[in-house]
Amino acid sequence: xxxIGKLALCLLSASLLTSAAWAQxxxxxxxxxxxxxxxxxxxxxxxxxxxxxxxxxxxxxYPDTQxxxxxxxxxxxxxxxxxxxxxxxxxxxxLLQPLDSEAQVAxxxxxxxxxxxxxxxxxxxxxxxxxxxxADPIQQAEVNAKLAVKQVPQNAxxxxxxGPAGNMHSDKRREGWKKFFFDQRKxxxxxxxQIANWNKDEGMRLMEDWIQTHGKIxxxxxxxxNMAAGALEAVKGSGAKSYPLTYGVDGTAEAxxxxxxxxxxxxSLQSAFSLAELSVKMSHDLLTGKKVETPQFITAxxxxxxxxxxxxxxxxxxxxxx
Amino acid sequence: xxxxxxxxxxxxxxxxxSKYSIYLILLAMLVICSLLSPAFFSAKNLSNxxxxxxxxxxxxxxxxxxxxxxxxxxxxxxxxxxxGILSVAIYKATGSLVIAMVTGIVIGIACNLxxxxxxxxxxxxxxxxxxxxxxxxxxxxxxxxxxxNIYQLDQFVIFxxxxxxxxxxPVIVMVIISLVTWYLLNNTRFxxxxxxxxxxxxxxxxxxxxxxxxxxxxxxxxxxFVGLAGVLFxxxxxxxxxxxxxxxxxxAMTASIIGGTSFSGGVGTAMGTLVGAFIMGFLNNIMNLLxxxxxxxxxxxxxxxxxxxxxxxxxxxxxxxxxxxxIEERGKEA
Numbered sequence: 111x112x113x114i115g116k117l118a119l120c121l122l123s124a125s126l127l128t129s130a131a132w133a134q135x136x137x138x139x140x141x142x143x144x145x146x147x148x149x150x151x152x153x154x155x156x157x158x159x160x161x162x163x164x165x166x167x168x169x170x171x172y173p174d175t176q177x178x179x180x181x182x183x184x185x186x187x188x189x190x191x192x193x194x195x196x197x198x199x200x201x202x203x204x205l206l207q208p209l210d211s212e213a214q215v216a217x218x219x220x221x222x223x224x225x226x227x228x229x230x231x232x233x234x235x236x237x238x239x240x241x242x243x244x245a246d247p248i249q250q251a252e253v254n255a256k257l258a259v260k261q262v263p264q265n266a267x268x269x270x271x272x273g274p275a276g277n278m279h280s281d282k283r284r285e286g287w288k289k290f291f292f293d294q295r296k297x298x299x300x301x302x303x304q305i306a307n308w309n310k311d312e313g314m315r316l317m318e319d320w321i322q323t324h325g326k327i328x329x330x331x332x333x334x335x336n337m338a339a340g341a342l343e344a345v346k347g348s349g350a351k352s353y354p355l356t357y358g359v360d361g362t363a364e365a366x367x368x369x370x371x372x373x374x375x376x377x378s379l380q381s382a383f384s385l386a387e388l389s390v391k392m393s394h395d396l397l398t399g400k401k402v403e404t405p406q407f408i409t410a411x412x413x414x415x416x417x418x419x420x421x422x423x424x425x426x427x428x429x430x431x432x
Numbered sequence: 433x434x435x436x437x438x439x440x441x442x443x444x445x446x447x448x449x450s451k452y453s454i455y456l457i458l459l460a461m462l463v464i465c466s467l468l469s470p471a472f473f474s475a476k477n478l479s480n481x482x483x484x485x486x487x488x489x490x491x492x493x494x495x496x497x498x499x500x501x502x503x504x505x506x507x508x509x510x511x512x513x514x515x516g517i518l519s520v521a522i523y524k525a526t527g528s529l530v531i532a533m534v535t536g537i538v539i540g541i542a543c544n545l546x547x548x549x550x551x552x553x554x555x556x557x558x559x560x561x562x563x564x565x566x567x568x569x570x571x572x573x574x575x576x577x578x579x580x581n582i583y584q585l586d587q588f589v590i591f592x593x594x595x596x597x598x599x600x601x602p603v604i605v606m607v608i609i610s611l612v613t614w615y616l617l618n619n620t621r622f623x624x625x626x627x628x629x630x631x632x633x634x635x636x637x638x639x640x641x642x643x644x645x646x647x648x649x650x651x652x653x654x655x656x657f658v659g660l661a662g663v664l665f666x667x668x669x670x671x672x673x674x675x676x677x678x679x680x681x682x683x684a685m686t687a688s689i690i691g692g693t694s695f696s697g698g699v700g701t702a703m704g705t706l707v708g709a710f711i712m713g714f715l716n717n718i719m720n721l722l723x724x725x726x727x728x729x730x731x732x733x734x735x736x737x738x739x740x741x742x743x744x745x746x747x748x749x750x751x752x753x754x755x756x757x758x759i760e761e762r763g764k765e766a
Contacts, residue, residue, distance in 0.1 A: 154570070154675065159579030275727065305726040310581075310669045311676065315484050319720035322477045323469070336581075343670050347593060364583045364671065430580055432524075 144203065144397045146177040147196035151207045151233070152184040157360065157382065158207060160428070161232060164386035165205065172394050177205075186213040193217040196226065203227040203393050211236045211278060227396050231389035233278065234405065241396065242405040243389040247279045247359075250378045251286025251333075253412040254357040257376055258291050258329065261355055262298060266328035269320050270303040271313050271337040280308075280333045283359055287331055301327065306337045313340030321348045329355040335365035335377050342373055361413050363425040370418040377413050379421060384408040453747040454692055457740055458707050458714075465718040472721060479600065485713035486602035487668065489706065490661045491684040492691075493613040494654025496705045499688055500617070501626040501650050502633065502697035503558045507547060507565035508658050508684055509677035514573040515539040516662030520672035521576070523588045532588065533663055540659020541652050543569055548651030552644040566681075573674040582672030592668030602664045609657060614702035622649060630697030687712055690740050711740060 146169065150162045162179050169177040180196075182189040189209055194217060196204050204226055208214045214235045218228050222240075234242045262268070270287075273280030292298065302320045306312035313332065320327060321344060332338035335358035345353055353373050358365050361379030368374035388406050395402050413421050425431045466473035491508050498505050519536030523529065543565060550561040594601045617623040625646045628636040637643050666672050691708025693700030715736055719729045 154574045154579055156579045156581060156675075163578075272726075302720070302723060304720070309675070310671060310673060311665070314669060315716075316720060318480050318484065319717055322474075322480055322717075323471045323721045323723075339671070340669060343593075343668075362581070364581065367583065431583065 142174065144172075144175045144394070145201045146175060146203045146205050146393060147180060147192070147199075147201040148177050148205045149180045149182055149189060149192045149196070149207065151182050151189075151209045153179075153181040154183070156362075157380070158232075161207060161382040161385060164382040165231075165390060168383075168386040168390040172390070175390075175394060175397070182207075182209055184209060186210055189214060190217040193221050197221050197224045201226060203229065203397055205389060205393055206230050206235075208233040208235050227393075229389055229393050229396065231385055240404075241392055241402055243385060243392055244405055244407055245380045245385065245410060246407045247282035248286035248289070249407075250359045250380060250410040251283040252290045253378045253410050254359065254376050255287050255290035257412065257414070258331070258355065258357055259294055261375065262291075262295065262329050265297050265299065267301045267324055267326070268298050268329045268331055269317070269327055269341070270300055271316065271330065271332040271334075271341060272303065272305045273308050273333045273337075275305055283333045291331075298329075306340070308334050308336055310336045310340035310343070313337030314344045315340075317341035317344035318347070321345070321350075326350070327354050330357070332356070332358045334358060335360040335362040338374060338377075339364050339368060342368065359410075361411070361421055363422075363428075363430040366413060366418050366421045366425060367431070369413055369415055370422060372415065375414070378410040379413055380410065381408060453744050454690070454704055454707050454711075454740075457743065458711055461711060461714045465714055468718060469721040472718060477717070477721075479603070481710070481713045481717045482603045482606070483600040483668075484717070485687075485709045486600070486606040487661045487665050488680055488683045489606050489687060489709040490602075490609050490657050490664070491654075491680060492687040492705050492709055493609050493702060494657035495681070495684040496688045496691070496693050496700050496702065497613065497617070497626055497650050498558075498654055499685070499693050499695060500630045500698065500700040501647060502630040503551070503647060503650060504562060504685075505544065505547065505651070505654060505658075506559065506562040506681050507543065507569055508654075509680035510566045510569035510573065511540055511543040511655065511658050512662040512665060512677040512680060513674060514543065514569045514576075514662070515659040516666035516676060517573045517577055517582065517672045517674055519659075519663045520582050520585060520588060520666050523585070524582070529587060529590070533591070533660075536663035537656050537659040540655040540657070540662065542655070544651040544655025544658065545648065548648040551651070552647050570674075577672065577674040579674060581674070585667070585670055585672070589667050589670050592664045592666070593670070602668060605660065605664060609660075610702055610706050613705075616653070617700075617702055622646065626650060627698050630699070632698075683712070686737060690737060690744075692744055711736075 148162065148165050151158045153159050153162060166177060166179065169175050180192040182192060186209055193204060204221055206214065206218065206228060208230055211234060215237050218235050218237065218240060221228055228240055230240055230242045232244060234244055272284060301324045304316050306316055313336065317340065330338055330341045332341065338356050338358035342353060342356055356374045358374065358377040359380065361377050365374055365377045369376065385408055388408060392402050392406065422431065471477055491512065495505060495508065515536040518539050519532045522535040523532035547562050547565045550556050551558050592602055596604055617626070625636065625641045628641055629643055629646060633643060665676055687709035688700065688705050689695065690711055691704030693704065715733060719732065
């Protein structure tokens with residue numbers, strides 16, 4: 111009896127594990143169907159969730175293709191096993207959103223060796239032979255930095271909010287800011303630069319402390335919108351009469367609303383739609399035997415008060431704003 | 433006479449340093465931080481620190497009760513996020529601050545009752561039971577929001593961003609919760625039972641204490657604190673963040689342990705926890721005021737935690753040793 115119970119428990123947990131895969135699109139009735147395994151970095155990360163949804167929607171435009179989504183849960187070892195499983199289950203192509211550029215190289219190479227095509231999206235693996243679609247993080251910073259060069263006053267006090275330590279996107283965006291802003295504006299003084307791990311609450315707490323030490327801060331340079339929004343919340347809480355110039359990256363619903371309201375200055379959109387469109391097209395081209403150019407980059411769109419309405423509408427359509 | 437007086441003074445000092453060692457550490461930090469940065473010792477900055485620590489400290493009080501009884505709650509951060517998210521959602525649906533607040537607290541209690549049930553009914557180690565809840569609650573928060581943040585909270589922000597007579601609301605809530613915890617631990621049967629269970633569970637059971645019922649109550653109360661913290665957190669950051677509070681359970685435990693709560697159970701106080709939270713708050717704040725680099729901050733924090741706890745344990749051991757010595761002497765006399 112005990113054994114049966116244990117077996118049932120094993121079966122139950124196994125079925126729970128496999129149900130991590132979801133969102134299967136129906137197969138067309140005739141002809142060859144291409145099966146794509148989409149492996150998301152982490153469904154818990156709001157951008158990755160948006161990208162996964164966008165990929166599923168995009169694949170629906172190709173009647174001969176279907177996609178299954180797997181959640182990598184921010185774990186390199188889990189992503190590796192998703193890749194291995196996709197090979198075993200004979201998927202035609204793996205569309206991968208890498209978590210770590212180095213950690214995924216080996217499993218990706220194994221998959222290619224086993225005859226499964228691999229495309230990466232939104233980050234790359236350290237192997238130039240793997241077709242890739244990506245956003246250029248330096249350019250994402252550049253569009254904001256070029257605006258800041260003109261806007262930030264002389265001898266301004268600036269604070270910088272960083273993503274997690276060693277994160278490629280955070281580091282590259284910071285590099286873009288250095289090249290297109292800090293190197294050209296030697297008069298500007300960075301009075302604080304800390305890691306806030308992409309989080310709103312951590313950005314808020316750092317800004318509260320900076321306001322205590324430095325009083326009025328002229329500009330906030332943030333590597334993403336969440337941290338910038340948190341810093342602005344701290345400015346509001348300090349009772350300041352005006353908001354500092356504030357720059358982010360991502361183009362979240364909140365940032366668009368804040369830009370429209372004049373609280374935030376600008377951000378650049380990393381569009382999951384564009385990433386999905388390009389990467390699914392690339393995948394389909396590869397499956398149907400066409401030649402593809404790689405890597406392909408989506409362009410970062412600058413969002414300012416002038417065009418914020420357009421992006422607010424986009425977020426409304428996505429259901430991010432009611 | 434003079435000899436006697438100096439003996440008394442020494443005895444008094446040793447009592448002061450052993451019993452109140454943690455308060456002395458806090459005082460020393462206050463002085464050192466004030467010397468290090470002119471921005472530190474100002475009403476504005478102290479209120480700023482209190483506001484920053486308030487949410488994890490509220491969770492700390494619940495954690496302290498659990499640790500005293502030999503329990504633990506690893507799910508605090510996740511449950512806080514889930515409670516906060518659902519509270520925000522209910523507010524957006526109903527527009528009622530009261531219903532939103534109650535929802536948050538009820539969700540906190542419900543999640544912790546499930547953990548408590550698994551612990552007491554199936555004798556699962558609290559570490560495992562709450563680890564499971566940690567994953568499940570986070571999953572539920574992400575599932576509900578589809579991984580996206582919830583924005584446009586309107587009036588909801590008054591819980592976390594408002595103030596009463598110039599004191600930030602979360603700080604007032606923290607003070608109330610600290611008084612509640614102090615009262616529960618010192619003046620109720622429930623509190624005495626927590627210490628008894630943490631000290632020796634079998635002995636507690638043998639003396640007629642309803643161990644399981646007390647444990648469930650402890651989880652429920654700490655769940656209510658966690659739920660309340662979730663409401664305050666979302667309100668403070670003006671967003672419903674499904675990824676909120678990752679690692680908060682460890683911040684809560686840190687404050688508790690620095691404040692003298694013992695992981696072996698049976699020892700801990702509400703005031704100690706509050707002081708522990710302020711020590712961590714001062715530390716985080718002064719490092720940012722001084723502009724210390726992020727990586728270095730983590731190392732310094734680890735170092736200070738070890739020093740504070742080691743000093744506290746050493747001074748307590750001295751006290752126990754001297755008491756034991758007294759007993760031995762008395763034994764010889766008899």
